[in-house]
Amino acid sequence: MKGYKVAVMGATGLVGQEVIKILVQRKFPVESISLLASDRSAGKKAFFNHDEVEVKETTPESFEGMDIVFSAVETGISKRFAPIAVQAGALVIDKSNAFRTDPAVPLVVPEVNGQDIRWHKGIIASPNCSTIQMVVALNPLHKANPIKRIVVDTYQSVSGTGSAAIEELTAQAKQVLNGQATAPHVYHHQIAFNVLPEIDVFMDNGYSKEEWKMVEETRKIMHADELAISATCVRVPVFISHSEAVNIEFSEAMTPDEVRRILSQSPGIKVLDDPMISLYPQAWAAAGTDEVFVGRIRQDASHPRGIVMWVVADNLRKGAALNAVQIAEEAIKRDWLKPTRNPETVGAGLKPARPGGQE
Amino acid sequence: MKGYKVAVMGATGLVGQEVIKILVQRKFPVESISLLASDRSAGKKAFFNHDEVEVKETTPESFEGMDIVFSAVETGISKRFAPIAVQAGALVIDKSNAFRTDPAVPLVVPEVNGQDIRWHKGIIASPNCSTIQMVVALNPLHKANPIKRIVVDTYQSVSGTGSAAIEELTAQAKQVLNGQATAPHVYHHQIAFNVLPEIDVFMDNGYSKEEWKMVEETRKIMHADELAISATCVRVPVFISHSEAVNIEFSEAMTPDEVRRILSQSPGIKVLDDPMISLYPQAWAAAGTDEVFVGRIRQDASHPRGIVMWVVADNLRKGAALNAVQIAEEAIKRDWLKPTRNPETVGAGLKPARPGGQE
Numbered sequence: 001m002k003g004y005k006v007a008v009m010g011a012t013g014l015v016g017q018e019v020i021k022i023l024v025q026r027k028f029p030v031e032s033i034s035l036l037a038s039d040r041s042a043g044k045k046a047f048f049n050h051d052e053v054e055v056k057e058t059t060p061e062s063f064e065g066m067d068i069v070f071s072a073v074e075t076g077i078s079k080r081f082a083p084i085a086v087q088a089g090a091l092v093i094d095k096s097n098a099f100r101t102d103p104a105v106p107l108v109v110p111e112v113n114g115q116d117i118r119w120h121k122g123i124i125a126s127p128n129c130s131t132i133q134m135v136v137a138l139n140p141l142h143k144a145n146p147i148k149r150i151v152v153d154t155y156q157s158v159s160g161t162g163s164a165a166i167e168e169l170t171a172q173a174k175q176v177l178n179g180q181a182t183a184p185h186v187y188h189h190q191i192a193f194n195v196l197p198e199i200d201v202f203m204d205n206g207y208s209k210e211e212w213k214m215v216e217e218t219r220k221i222m223h224a225d226e227l228a229i230s231a232t233c234v235r236v237p238v239f240i241s242h243s244e245a246v247n248i249e250f251s252e253a254m255t256p257d258e259v260r261r262i263l264s265q266s267p268g269i270k271v272l273d274d275p276m277i278s279l280y281p282q283a284w285a286a287a288g289t290d291e292v293f294v295g296r297i298r299q300d301a302s303h304p305r306g307i308v309m310w311v312v313a314d315n316l317r318k319g320a321a322l323n324a325v326q327i328a329e330e331a332i333k334r335d336w337l338k339p340t341r342n343p344e345t346v347g348a349g350l351k352p353a354r355p356g357g358q359e
Numbered sequence: 360m361k362g363y364k365v366a367v368m369g370a371t372g373l374v375g376q377e378v379i380k381i382l383v384q385r386k387f388p389v390e391s392i393s394l395l396a397s398d399r400s401a402g403k404k405a406f407f408n409h410d411e412v413e414v415k416e417t418t419p420e421s422f423e424g425m426d427i428v429f430s431a432v433e434t435g436i437s438k439r440f441a442p443i444a445v446q447a448g449a450l451v452i453d454k455s456n457a458f459r460t461d462p463a464v465p466l467v468v469p470e471v472n473g474q475d476i477r478w479h480k481g482i483i484a485s486p487n488c489s490t491i492q493m494v495v496a497l498n499p500l501h502k503a504n505p506i507k508r509i510v511v512d513t514y515q516s517v518s519g520t521g522s523a524a525i526e527e528l529t530a531q532a533k534q535v536l537n538g539q540a541t542a543p544h545v546y547h548h549q550i551a552f553n554v555l556p557e558i559d560v561f562m563d564n565g566y567s568k569e570e571w572k573m574v575e576e577t578r579k580i581m582h583a584d585e586l587a588i589s590a591t592c593v594r595v596p597v598f599i600s601h602s603e604a605v606n607i608e609f610s611e612a613m614t615p616d617e618v619r620r621i622l623s624q625s626p627g628i629k630v631l632d633d634p635m636i637s638l639y640p641q642a643w644a645a646a647g648t649d650e651v652f653v654g655r656i657r658q659d660a661s662h663p664r665g666i667v668m669w670v671v672a673d674n675l676r677k678g679a680a681l682n683a684v685q686i687a688e689e690a691i692k693r694d695w696l697k698p699t700r701n702p703e704t705v706g707a708g709l710k711p712a713r714p715g716g717q718e
Contacts, residue, residue: 149661153512153604155554155593169552173532188637193528195514195595195602195642197655197669202634206615206657206667215660228661232604232669234514236554237596243554245512245591247606256565275561278547283554296556298565301574302508302587308565310556310591 003031004332005065007090009081010072011035011046011055014163015095018321019070024049028325029332036062038077063088067337068328071095072321086122091337093124093324097209100125100217107220110326111268112139117331121339124327129319130154130210130233130242131217136292136318137311138248139222140266141259145250148305149228152214155236155243156199157283160315161186169237192237199233208233241283242319244311253305256297263294268318273297281312289314290322362390363691364424366449368440369431370394370405370414373522374454377680378429383408387684388691395421397436422447426696427687430454431680445481450696452483452683456568459484459576466579469685470627471498476690480698483686488678489513489569489592489601490576495651495677496670497607498581499625500618504609507664508587511573514595514602515558516642519674520545528596551596558592567592600642601678603670612664615656622653627677632656640671648673649681 006023010016016037023030033048035055042057056062058077063069063085071078071085071094078096085092099105106116107125112135117124127135134152141147158165165186172182172192182190189196199210207215214231218224236243264271272281273295281293292313300306313319331337365382369375375396382389392407394414401416415421417436422428422444430437430444430453437455444451458464465475466484471494476483486494493511500506517524524545531541531551541549548555558569566574573590577583595602623630631640632654640652651672659665672678690696 151510151606151661153591155514155595170536174536177529177533177536189641190643193597193643195597197602197604197639198634198637205660206634206655207660208634230606230659230661230665230667232512232655232667234602234604236514238552238554243556243593245556245593247510247589275557275565275567278557280556282548284549284552296565296591300589301564301566302510302589306589308589308591 003029004067005032005034006030007034007036007063007066007069007085008072009036009058009069009077012037012041012044013072014159014316015072015320018316019072019324020046020048022317022321022325026325026329028329034062034066060084063090066090068093070324070328072324082123090122091120091124091328091331092122093126093327095126095320095324097128097213099123100127100213101220107217108327109135109221109323110330111136111266113221113223114330114334117327117334117336119340120336124331126320126324126327127217127221128210128213129160129315130156130244131214131221132319132323133242133292133311133313134214134244134246135218135221136268136313137246137263137294137309140262140269141248141250141254142222142224144262145252145254147224147227147248147250149249150218151230151247153232153245154234155238155283156233157238157240157242157315158191158235159240160199160242160319165191166239169239173237187235191235194237196235197232199235207231238283240287240314240316241312242315243281243283246309246311247300248307248309249303250305250307254307256299256307259297259307259309268292269294271295271297281310283312286312286314288317290317292318362388363426364391364393365389366393366395366422366425366428366444367431368395368417368428368436371396371400371403372431373518373675374431374679375429377675378431378683379405379407381676381680381684385684385688387688393421393425419443422449425449427452429683429687431683441482449481450479450483450687450690451481452485452686454485454679454683456487456572458482459486459572460579466576467686468494468580468682469689470495470625472580472582473689473693476686476693476695478699479695483690485679485683485686486576486580487569487572488519488674489515489603490573490580491678491682492601492651492670492672493573493603493605494577494580495627495672496605496622496653496668499621499628500607500609500613501581501583503621504611504613506583506586506607506609508608509577510589510606512591512604513593514597514642515592516597516599516601516674517550517594518599519558519601519678524550525598528598532596546594550594553596555594556591558594566590597642599646599673599675600671601674602640602642605668605670606659607666607668608662609664609666613666615658615666618656618666618668627651628653630654630656639669642671645671645673647676649676651677
């Protein structure tokens with residue numbers, strides 16, 4: 001089996017560390033690994049499998065000879081280095097917001113639109129964590145019964161913000177329990193024993209960017225430009241895993257049993273749905289796992305064609321690192337690692353067909 | 360000013376304690392106070408204002424001569440003692456679920472349907488905490504522009520369950536921070552650093568009773584039998600205050616500015632809505648306050664007649680104790696303390712007119 005020269009940008013961050021773990025766990029065909037980070041982290045030691053690897057500073061020269069670059073850095077850094085890595089011949093799989101809405105860049109959740117990998121030009125974007133888990137759960141239903149409208153409210157863990165937020169929640173929780181005052185640094189207000197309806201910056205229409213990502217990214221991934229979506233994204237004092245309450249309006253009425261049947265046959269999903277014995281997806285239990293968990297599936301009492309459900313996944317794994325690695329696996333499997341050379345095929349890729357066929 | 364003989368059932372519980380505090384804070388015209396609890400708590404000392412009062416066991420004789428009984432006990436106890444108190448001539452204001460859906464018992468949020476107090480027969484029910492704060496925020500809008508459908512997802516604090524749940528969250532949070540294992544007692548699963556989409560028991564239709572209370576109670580309080588409502592009720596690791604993400608479909612399109620204007624002129628509401636400076640209602644900040652706080656008001660991107668907002672209130676105060684005391688104040692003010700004697704008036708009360716007139 002061919003091995004690949006792999007680089008991980010942001011290798012010391014929460015998602016970067018998770019990428020490294022997942023590459024090992026899934027026996028990804030790594031010929032060589034290069035761990036890249038900011039100059040602050042350069043020189044640190046990290047482990048790949050059982051080998052100690054020195055973390056190097058990311059420079060324009062870091063990408064020479066690389067086949068695949070996993071970019072787990074913030075938007076600005078990604079915008080700077082991703083084009084350089086592409087120039088050097090690598091496929092960049094980027095988890096930042098830098099390229100997600102770029103019509104020339106595919107935005108991919110392999111279970112949903114793996115075929116969009118085909119038309120990449122060197123960069124493939126991995127969606128926002130809260131979007132990924134939702135589309136994994138919704139797409140199989142959408143293919144059976146087109147979705148008209150989604151109302152989603154999220155319960156998002158602090159690990160989505162990064163390791164400083166985990167430290168802040170830990171420190172503040174201790175302070176509150178000890179009767180001490182807290183001071184917010186990472187968030188604008190206290191997050192311990194509180195909930196904050198603020199994730200990313202706010203836009204003029206009153207939605208936060210995080211909420212708007214759920215609108216735009218869901219439409220792009222599911223090839224559903226007309227899909228009506230509203231989201232309220234809320235940070236909760238949970239370390240890992242995002243939970244989502246999702247109200248879905250379908251084209252036709254659909255029973256909860258039908259929803260359960262479709263979801264339990266769909267890739268990447270585990271249905272946990274027996275409320276009578278308190279069985280439903282939970283953030284705490286989902287941490288460290290790969291599936292998108294769905295439960296609390298019921299007929300929406302407020303709409304004849306509505307279904308309500310509860311969707312939980314590990315935001316660092318399926319919501320970020322795992323999805324990125326799965327994109328790379330799919331690109332390798334389909335032999336789509338290198339950009340499409342034929343401009344016609346690329347053009348076709350820019351206006352992908354509605355899903356339902358091949359995928 | 361006339362004083363009243365007041366009894367508080369469940370005087371040692373979280374809500375009972377809050378009732379006592381609020382009676383003092385609001386200078387409720389108390390002639391005598393009787394603090395009642397289970398035999399376990401009998402003999403304990405409590406404070407009313409600066410006076411030490413002995414807690415007595417609740418017995419059928421406890422209610423003789425009482426004018427007003429605040430019942431802050433669980434449903435079963437309330438079902439047993441409320442009729443006895445009524446027989447003894449008292450007005451019972453009950454915060455349990457025992458009588459809320461009884462068509463012969465008014466279910467009252469004074470800002471919304473204070474006029475329903477008129478037709479009581481001795482018992483007035485105070486709604487579920489998550490319902491109260493929602494209807495306070497929605498009713499002024501509903502009167503201006505009838506609401507067709509509500510989708511609400513809640514972020515409910517553990518104090519709604521009682522003091523044992525506060526202890527459980529505290530203990531589990533310490534255990535998690537110390538790397539120890541946790542064992543759930545009050546809830547079915549760990550609540551520290553987790554969220555649980557389970558409040559009260561589940562029904563055959565897949566909704567929990569807590570969710571269904573939001574459906575039935577909202578319709579009854581707002582006199583809106585046709586209102587379509589779906590709720591997902593979720594327990595979050597917060598000590599006090601419930602937060603709610605509410606999507607509202609109106610009869611006609613309505614701007615966020617119009618919503619803000621109406622809400623800022625409505626009783627019991629405080630609009631906190633400037634996301635650009637991270638100003639929005641927060642559970643932590645709402646604890647100990649009396650208002651229902653509303654923010655994140657925006658046009659629903661998924662519906663032309665939709666508005667989305669974020670509603671927060673102290674579930675022990677406006678969600679329970681304060682609302683009960685306000686009901687008593689309103690009954691006194693309108694001279695409706697004693698049940699209506701005229702059977703015709705009572706009959707008329709059973710089918711109350713749609714709101715919009717007097718109230």
